[in-house]
Amino acid sequence: MSVTLKDVALRAGVSRSAVSRTFTDGASVSPKTRAKVEAAATALGYRPNALARAMTTGRTKLIGLVSNNFHNPIFLEVFDRFTRGLQERGLRPLLVNLSDETDPEHSVRMLRQYSVDGVIVASSTLPLSFAKAFRDAGIPVVHSFGRHASAPGVHVVGIDNVECGRMAARTLVARGYDRVAFMGGPEAATSTQDRATGFLAELALHGRVTVTTSYEDAYSFEAGRREMARLLSLNPAQAYFCGDDVLSIGALSAVQTAGLSVPGDVGLIGLNDMEMARWQNINLTTIHQPIAQITRASIELVEEMLEDRDRYPEARLFACHVVDRGTLRGLS
Amino acid sequence: MSVTLKDVALRAGVSRSAVSRTFTDGASVSPKTRAKVEAAATALGYRPNALARAMTTGRTKLIGLVSNNFHNPIFLEVFDRFTRGLQERGLRPLLVNLSDETDPEHSVRMLRQYSVDGVIVASSTLPLSFAKAFRDAGIPVVHSFGRHASAPGVHVVGIDNVECGRMAARTLVARGYDRVAFMGGPEAATSTQDRATGFLAELALHGRVTVTTSYEDAYSFEAGRREMARLLSLNPAQAYFCGDDVLSIGALSAVQTAGLSVPGDVGLIGLNDMEMARWQNINLTTIHQPIAQITRASIELVEEMLEDRDRYPEARLFACHVVDRGTLRGLS
DNA sequence: CGCAGCTTTGCAACCGGTTGCAAAACGGTT
DNA sequence: AACCGTTTTGCAACCGGTTGCAAAGCTGCG
Numbered sequence: 001m002s003v004t005l006k007d008v009a010l011r012a013g014v015s016r017s018a019v020s021r022t023f024t025d026g027a028s029v030s031p032k033t034r035a036k037v038e039a040a041a042t043a044l045g046y047r048p049n050a051l052a053r054a055m056t057t058g059r060t061k062l063i064g065l066v067s068n069n070f071h072n073p074i075f076l077e078v079f080d081r082f083t084r085g086l087q088e089r090g091l092r093p094l095l096v097n098l099s100d101e102t103d104p105e106h107s108v109r110m111l112r113q114y115s116v117d118g119v120i121v122a123s124s125t126l127p128l129s130f131a132k133a134f135r136d137a138g139i140p141v142v143h144s145f146g147r148h149a150s151a152p153g154v155h156v157v158g159i160d161n162v163e164c165g166r167m168a169a170r171t172l173v174a175r176g177y178d179r180v181a182f183m184g185g186p187e188a189a190t191s192t193q194d195r196a197t198g199f200l201a202e203l204a205l206h207g208r209v210t211v212t213t214s215y216e217d218a219y220s221f222e223a224g225r226r227e228m229a230r231l232l233s234l235n236p237a238q239a240y241f242c243g244d245d246v247l248s249i250g251a252l253s254a255v256q257t258a259g260l261s262v263p264g265d266v267g268l269i270g271l272n273d274m275e276m277a278r279w280q281n282i283n284l285t286t287i288h289q290p291i292a293q294i295t296r297a298s299i300e301l302v303e304e305m306l307e308d309r310d311r312y313p314e315a316r317l318f319a320c321h322v323v324d325r326g327t328l329r330g331l332s
Numbered sequence: 333m334s335v336t337l338k339d340v341a342l343r344a345g346v347s348r349s350a351v352s353r354t355f356t357d358g359a360s361v362s363p364k365t366r367a368k369v370e371a372a373a374t375a376l377g378y379r380p381n382a383l384a385r386a387m388t389t390g391r392t393k394l395i396g397l398v399s400n401n402f403h404n405p406i407f408l409e410v411f412d413r414f415t416r417g418l419q420e421r422g423l424r425p426l427l428v429n430l431s432d433e434t435d436p437e438h439s440v441r442m443l444r445q446y447s448v449d450g451v452i453v454a455s456s457t458l459p460l461s462f463a464k465a466f467r468d469a470g471i472p473v474v475h476s477f478g479r480h481a482s483a484p485g486v487h488v489v490g491i492d493n494v495e496c497g498r499m500a501a502r503t504l505v506a507r508g509y510d511r512v513a514f515m516g517g518p519e520a521a522t523s524t525q526d527r528a529t530g531f532l533a534e535l536a537l538h539g540r541v542t543v544t545t546s547y548e549d550a551y552s553f554e555a556g557r558r559e560m561a562r563l564l565s566l567n568p569a570q571a572y573f574c575g576d577d578v579l580s581i582g583a584l585s586a587v588q589t590a591g592l593s594v595p596g597d598v599g600l601i602g603l604n605d606m607e608m609a610r611w612q613n614i615n616l617t618t619i620h621q622p623i624a625q626i627t628r629a630s631i632e633l634v635e636e637m638l639e640d641r642d643r644y645p646e647a648r649l650f651a652c653h654v655v656d657r658g659t660l661r662g663l664s
Numbered sequence: 665c666g667c668a669g670c671t672t673t674g675c676a677a678c679c680g681g682t683t684g685c686a687a688a689a690c691g692g693t694t
Numbered sequence: 695a696a697c698c699g700t701t702t703t704g705c706a707a708c709c710g711g712t713t714g715c716a717a718a719g720c721t722g723c724g
Contacts, residue, residue, distance in 0.1 A: 070409075
């Protein structure tokens with residue numbers, strides 16, 4: 001079938017070990033045999049079989065990329081950056097779509113069967129325990145976009161969602177809003193929980209501001225639109241902190257449909273700063289999440305763990321900042 | 333390290349072959365030994381190593397998923413469907429991001445090193461030759477969203493872009509537009525070429541309609557917006573067929589910014605029918621591309637090729653249809 | 665009980681590489 | 695030329711499975 005070590009060895013008139021050595025760096029081969037082998041190899045079009053190599057070295061260069069966020073446009077950028085970053089380092093992403101499951105067992109087993117060198121869990125909604133299941137199975141893991149914890153147990157890279165909530169609150173207060181609300185994603189999502197916590201905690205420091213909260217079943221346009229339509233028919237707040245840009249855009253749409261103006265009648269601030277947020281017909285004020293830094297750091301960490309499996313777990317959090325566009329009124 | 337065949341065999345008091353056989357279906361083992369083996373296996377938490385198995389069977393169950401469309405939101409849905417579909421069949425997607433490259437050689441080599449069982453090229457812009465490189469390397473391949481050709485040489489699944497162009501033309505003509513234009517994506521993209529061809533061919537049948545064309549460097553919002561802004565400052569057409577929904581939305585934004593109305597002053601029809609197109613604040617009239625059917629058929633074909641590597645290449649094209657929303661005027 | 669015919673089992677070779685170890689080759693000294 | 699210290703090389707075992715083949719075990723029948 002395909003050309004193997006033996007074929008090359010035969011043609012070059014050397015032993016299989018010699019061939020193997022010219023293809024593994026750090027091995028000692030004389031320039032003479034190396035030349036012979038390389039000649040034979042290119043003549044035959046030989047490429048070492050990664051799987052066979054993996055069997056003896058124990059390194060596959062496969063990285064499990066596990067996510068359950070296949071519906072949020074921001075994750076297209078996330079996948080883009082992860083795949084490119086991994087490829088640049090000679091690592092191969094084995095993609096796992098977790099859309100329905102929440103039980104890590106199945107993924108752990110599967111990724112172990114393929115002997116992945118490491119796993120990146122890219123999800124803003126999975127609990128910390130998910131990543132821990134990989135660690136417990138002895139697989140290096142980093143939880144990207146995960147929840148910050150003081151003693152994480154696994155590497156976590158992302159943003160401080162509590163702090164983001166606070167930031168949103170401070171922004172709304174600074175703009176003079178005094179009846180505000182939080183519109184979150186799924187109540188089970190760690191990101192939503194933390195954003196709510198920070199938002200409410202910060203507002204509590206500003207006595208006169210009243211706040212309400214609601215949670216949607218998904219970070220989706222339709223959920224945001226529906227909820228905002230409902231709220232408008234009641235007694236809406238002056239400004240909303242939406243747990244995600246897509247939700248915000250849904251809400252924005254509902255406000256416009258109702259014939260009201262943004263930011264005149266209702267203020268909106270989102271989170272993520274996805275590409276769409278800067279489209280002129282959306283022009284969403286939002287909190288920027290530094291995707292590039294997060295993905296880069298995640299890859300770095302997983303790579304470091306390949307060297308030192310017992311690297312002490314750390315949390316790397318990146319700062320966010322408000323991007324002021326057209327859906328909140330100016331400083332008062 | 334991990335528990336192997338031998339460990340289980342030892343504990344169950346049988347030979348390694350016996351253990352192997354209980355884990356490969358279609359092999360003959362007596363109920364008695366099967367029971368013993370299974371007991372030992374679960375006690376030790378044994379899982380067969382997929383890579384080792386792959387070495388002897390020649391089947392890895394890995395499928396290369398190659399794409400260069402990491403910036404078009406429609407592809408998030410594409411990846412979602414591909415990964416789930418593959419997983420359901422016990423296949424594992426090895427994701428390859430081709431963003432910069434156009435040369436297949438590198439990907440072919442890499443995927444061959446990992447002994448993938450097959451490859452799905454998911455791209456609307458790559459030429460047919462790209463997929464052929466895999467076929468020539470002896471790897472089963474299907475080009476998803478690829479160009480239809482009468483003698484494809486490889487499996488192609490997608491839509492008939494020429495026909496879509498015609499459909500757009502017929503639609504615009506039926507609505508009474510007589511100065512229309514095509515706004516395409518990259519001129520090198522096969523999808524854009526074919527859509528333009530069909531569009532122009534159909535219009536040629538309707539003498540009195542005039543048409544202009546322009547091409548953007550990417551299927552992106554910014555490109556659509558910039559181009560439409562430029563066109564508006566000149567002598568714009570009455571209606572535009574945009575080669576992609578994202579382009580349309582960019583164009584839409586430019587029209588709105590210019591203080592003009594859609595469809596009053598300018599008509600727009602896109603292609604893809606991505607989720608965003610039905611958002612109320614966009615509400616784009618567009619041609620629906622049946623993603624679900626395309627991905628499903630692609631997976632089916634690649635799976636069939638695993639059985640019969642020399643399966644005669646076929647092109648499977650799915651019909652598209654116009655989804656009438658708010659960016660074209662009604663039937664005249 | 666002996667034997668035919670079928671099923672189950674274990675042996676051993678193989679998949680395509682890597683690597684520890686000892687022997688061979690090399691280069692430089694005296 | 696003999697000797698010594700380094701490289702370089704090939705042998706053989708191993709990674710964790712699968713599988714062809716022949717021997718062993720079982721069942722039923724005369």
